[in-house]
Amino acid sequence: MSKRAFITGITGQDGAYLARFLLDKGYEVFGLLARRSSSTSWRLEYLNVLSHIKLIDGDLTDLAAIIRALRIAKPTEIYNLGAQSFVGSSWDQPILTGQATGIGVTNVLEAIRLTDSSARFYQASTSEMFGLIQETTQSEKTPFYPRSPYGVAKLYGHWMTVNYRESFNMHASSGILFNHESPLRGIEFVTRKVTDGVARIKLGRQKSLMLGNIDAQRDWGFAGDYVEAMWLMLQQDQPDDYVIATGVTTTVRDMCRIAFERVGLDYENYVKIDPRYYRPAEVEVLLGNPAKAKSRLAWSAKTSLKELIEMMVDADLARVSAQ
Ligand code: NAP
Numbered sequence: 050m051s052k053r054a055f056i057t058g059i060t061g062q063d064g065a066y067l068a069r070f071l072l073d074k075g076y077e078v079f080g081l082l083a084r085r086s087s088s089t090s091w092r093l094e095y096l097n098v099l100s101h102i103k104l105i106d107g108d109l110t111d112l113a114a115i116i117r118a119l120r121i122a123k124p125t126e127i128y129n130l131g132a133q134s135f136v137g138s139s140w141d142q143p144i145l146t147g148q149a150t151g152i153g154v155t156n157v158l159e160a161i162r163l164t165d166s167s168a169r170f171y172q173a174s175t176s177e178m179f180g181l182i183q184e185t186t187q188s189e190k191t192p193f194y195p196r197s198p199y200g201v202a203k204l205y206g207h208w209m210t211v212n213y214r215e216s217f218n219m220h221a222s223s224g225i226l227f228n229h230e231s232p233l234r235g236i237e238f239v240t241r242k243v244t245d246g247v248a249r250i251k252l253g254r255q256k257s258l259m260l261g262n263i264d265a266q267r268d269w270g271f272a273g274d275y276v277e278a279m280w281l282m283l284q285q286d287q288p289d290d291y292v293i294a295t296g297v298t299t300t301v302r303d304m305c306r307i308a309f310e311r312v313g314l315d316y317e318n319y320v321k322i323d324p325r326y327y328r329p330a331e332v333e334v335l336l337g338n339p340a341k342a343k344s345r346l347a348w349s350a351k352t353s354l355k356e357l358i359e360m361m362v363d364a365d366l367a368r369v370s371a372q
Pocket residue numbers: 057058059060061062063064081082083084085089107108109110129130131132133134135149173174175176225226227228229230235
């Protein structure tokens with residue numbers, strides 16, 4: 050029997066890459082579509098996925114819609130990637146973030162329990178749960194200390210995943226993924242904001258780039274590498290939690306340097322600081338230890354930050370030139 054996957058957040062960055070990955074493995078792929086007023090399928094078109102998947106209308110805050118979607122899709126694997134995922138917005142929309150990013154996880158877990166509890170479940174947890182870091186390098190054993198409504202909502206979803214695994218013997222795994230980016234990254238996130246800005250400046254469409262805290266440090270990897278880790282977690286005999294990271298951390302400032310150098314410019318001449326982009330509480334530094342994923346899943350990040358940022362600058366140059 051063919052394997053069937055159901056992905057929430059399929060129109061997002063990771064959803065598109067995961068759908069492509071699973072289609073290439075021969076899966077039948079279904080996705081939950083939170084229908085909005087405008088088209089949200091540009092990423093699925095970019096990866097030539099849209100015509101090969103089945104989209105089912107529904108919102109993560111609507112338990113009945115998720116049950117209905119699971120009855121239609123009958124999946125063997127469920128990937129919960131849907132969320133209000135922008136940390137900055139989570140202070141402006143803390144309740145919506147709690148409902149979609151937090152309670153949404155329980156809705157999916159409950160829907161699985163009520164339909165077919167033998168289906169395997171993946172939860173998109175995050176390094177933002179470490180927030181105010183309690184150890185220099187963060188592993189599965191590092192205590193959590195979230196610093197935003199987003200981080201708090203994700204931590205709730207993380208513990209619900211652990212709880213359903215322990216209470217109902219469900220095959221529920223949680224990937225604690227550190228930042229991962231790609232040409233399909235939303236424009237509000239700092240890497241894509243920078244690579245888009247670099248392309249516009251190089252092509253004479255923009256003069257400068259306004260950023261917030263450029264001394265923040267992140268462990269950045271490529272989304273295309275990270276979706277394989279999600280899939281590997283669901284292929285294990287036992288469900289578990291895994292940190293997925295590169296093990297290298299870099300400042301926003303150095304990421305800017307790499308991006309501007311790609312087009313022969315010096316970031317110091319273009320990047321300006323605008324306190325509007327400072328956050329009420331900042332996560333200053335994140336650095337993951339992916340040793341468990343390496344030993345148990347045989348997974349490691351393949352793409353360096355330089356390769357990633359150059360790929361993103363090149364894609365934005367092509368996009369902006371075509372506009
Ligand atoms: P993304 O591009 O922001 O995608 C989020 C997806 O969730 C979109 O498809 C969005 O639909 C959907 N969504 C939002 N609210 C929803 C709701 N109420 N009901 C149903 N769907 C809803 O995020 P991403 O970067 O692909 O990340 C995927 C997941 O991993 C997210 O849960 C994120 O929090 C988590 N994560 C991301 C990273 C990272 O660095 N990328 C790291 C750790 C964890 P629309 O397109 O219609 O808005």
